[in-house]
Amino acid sequence: MRLENKVSIVTGASKGIGKTIAEMFAIHGSKVSICSRSSSEKEGTKVVEEIVEKGGEAIYTTADVSNYDDVEKLVKNTLDQWGCIDILVNNAGIGMLKSIENTSTNEWKNIMENNVESIFNCTKIVIPHMRKNGGGSIINLASVASYVGFADDAAYCASKGGVLMLTRQTALDYSKENIRVNAICPGFIETPELIHYLSQTENPALEREKVIAYHPIGRIGSTEEVANVALFFASDESSFVTGADLAVDGGLLTKP
C-alpha cells in the first residue's frame, strides 16, 4: 500500500495507460477520481465499477480536459467526494500522423488543445487545492517524442516537447510549496491507441515488427510498466525528485 489514503485524479482513464494507472493506484490504497470524454463514458464507468468491486474507492466524471469548465467540474466532484487532492496524473492525450504540410490549422489546434492546454487546465485548477493540502505530486505523460522527432508526426511531437518543458517549468514555480512535477516518457506501449495506429498503416503486421525493432529490449511495453513509473512518482519514495523526466522505452532512445 504505497498510496494509502491519497486522493488521485487520473485523466483519460477509460482505457490504455490511464486505466492501468487508475487501477494500480487503487490497489495501492488511493481513492481515484477518473474522467474521460462522453464518447467513452461507458468504458470509464466500467473502470470505476471494477475498482469498487475489488474493494477500492473510485468516482467517474464525464470531462473533456481540453475544456476548462469540464475540468472545474472534475475537480469539484473530486473535492465534494473526498475533500482534497494529493496526486494529479495528466494522462489524457491524442495522436495524429501527419507532416506539417498535411496538417490543417484546426488539426494543429486540436492536438495542442488536447495534449498541452489540457495539462494547463488541470494543473492550473488543481494547484490551489494542493497548496491548501500542503503539497502534492503532478505527473505528466510526455513521450519519447518529447526528445526525438518521428516521421509525419509534426503536431504530436511539438505538443509532447511542450509537455516536457511545461513539466520542468511548473516544477520550478511550485517546489517551494512542496508540489512536485515530473514527466513520464513512454516508448511504444501496447494500448488500443497503438492498435489503432497500426491499423492505419498499409501492413499492420509488418509495421508491428518494425515498432518492436525500435526497442533494444525486443518488445513493446505494457501499460503496467508505465503505471509502475507513475506509482513511483506519486509515492513519497520520490520525495527528492522533481522537474525530472523518465523514459520507459525499452531502450528506444539509445538507438542512433
Place this chain on the structure above:
Amino acid sequence: MRLKNKTALITGAAQGQGEAVAKRFSKENCNLILVDKNIKKLQEVNDSINQNGGSSVCYQVDVTNHNNVKNLFDKIKSGFDNINILYNNAGVYDLNDAPTGELEIKKFDKIVEINLKGVFLFCHYFIPILIQNKNSVILNVGSVASYAGDMNAHAYAASKGSMLAFTRSIANYYGKYGLRANVICPGFIDTPMVETFMNDMNIKNQIINSTMLGRFGTPDDVASLALFLASDEASFITGSNYVVDGGLIK
C-alpha cells in the same frame, strides 16, 4: 518484497549511498554481495545487515585493481551464478580535482580509473553472469555533473559524463539478452563525500538555495530510486538516466 529471490552485487557499500542501497535492498529480501576497499567499515555494514535478518557477504576489493576484480569473479562465479543486479556505486569526488589546465595528469588518471575503469571492469566480468538470467539490470551512478559538467572538478565531470554513453551502449547491445542498464544521477546527497560542503555554511546554503526542494538529498532518497530501477517494476526501462536532485535550479 520487491526484490525477492534476487542477488545484488554492490560496489562502494561501506558508507554513504552504497550502504543505504544495500540496507534498503536487504529489506526487500535481496541477497547481497558487498564490496569496498574499506573492509573495516564494510564488515560493519555486512554484519548489521545479517543481524537484522538479511543475507549478505562482503569482500575487500579495490575496483580499479584488475586482479582484485578478477579474483572476486573467480571466487563468486560458482557460488552466485544468479546475480541479477550489479550496482556500480563506488566513486570519488576528489578535492584535488581541478580545472583542466591545472589538473595533474596523475590525479586525472586516478579519478577516471575509479569512476570509469572500475565500472567497466565490473561490467566486463559480470555481464556474462548477469545475462544467464533473462532478467538482469546494471545500475551505474552518474551525477548531475554528467549533464552540466562541474566548474572545478573536471576529471569528475568527465568520468561521470561518460556513464551516460557507456550505459546506453550496454543497454543497446545487451537488450536482446534481457539485460537492462540505467544511470542514476544524484544531486547533492548528504554523505561523507560532501562533508566538506556540509561543513562550510556558505557553500551549504548556496546549495540549498539552488535546490527547488530546499534541502540536501538523503542516501535513502537515492535508495528509493535504486530500488525502483532494480525491481521488475522497471522492466521496460533501459538506456535511461534518472536524476534524483531535488530539482537543481539552472
